[in-house]
Amino acid sequence: MNTEVIWTFLSTQGADFALKVLGALAAWVVGRWLIGIVVALIGRALEAGKRVDATLIQYLKSIISVLLTLVLVLAILDIFGVHTTSFAALFAGAGLAIGAAWSGMLGNFAAGVFLQVLRPYKVGDFISAAGVTGTVKELGLFATTIVTPDNVLTVVGNNKVIADTIQNYSAEPYRRVDCVAKVANSVDAQDAIARLRPAIAAIPNVRTTPAPDIEILQFTPEGPLLCVRPYTHTDHYWQVYFDTHKAIVATFGAAGYPVPETPVAHRMVAAG
Missing domain, CATH: 3.30.70.100 (Alpha-Beta Plaits)
Known part of the structure; x- marks a missing residue:
């Protein structure tokens, strides 16, 4: 029975299925090639501006690559007639759940991106932000590390930093x-x-x-x-x-x- 079903499928829809497989393979190869080009161009544009940290550039390139690859997979599934509406709803629901659970971290990440781009201060600057005054030791994606004058290492969430007044005492020559x-x-x-x-x-x-x-x-x-x-x-x-x-x-x-x-x-x- 199984053999008969398989033979019937191959005799009636085999050629069409083979074309779909070849189309999917071609779409994957071409899509991945185009994604590589797009990610590389975005990376070069960010590096040319010299305003975004190298670590952040690699992080953004990885995120863009994953998102574009996800879109490519959904497009390939559509070639086989698999309806992607349910997948999109699933991803949307997962995104909302993750967003609700990690809202604080995502807020700090978004603030870190803005701080990396706008650069109100850099490592080594003496600043006052979010009620903390000291020398910037690290400007991370989620938090800023400040060493206070009494040599206390203080980690402040980027969301709190960007929501408050920032005073950069090192920005001017004196x-x-x-x-x-x-x-x-x-x-x-x-x-x-x-x-x-x-x-x-x-x-x-x-x-x-x-x-x-x-x-x-x-x-x-x-x-x-x-x-x-x-x-x-x-x-x-x-x-x-x-x-x-x-x-x-x-x-x-x-x-x-x-x-x-x-x-x-x-x-x-x-x-x-």
């Missing part, structure tokens, strides 16, 4: 160091400013252009509060910050300035 110095009411503020200017300018790695800003910031009961703001490269920020405070102490000490104290009237009010 940044301002903000310090303050208080002098007593009996001290001439202009004299203090005049003494500080050469002292701050002499600090290593302080830029001459723009020159340090040293002005009266505000007045307090103890005396005027001066802003002392030199400019330097990000790599030297903290050293200049500390050296500025040292220079303020040394300058005021050499000038014999008294230590600012709360006026007696204010102390009496506070004590009462």
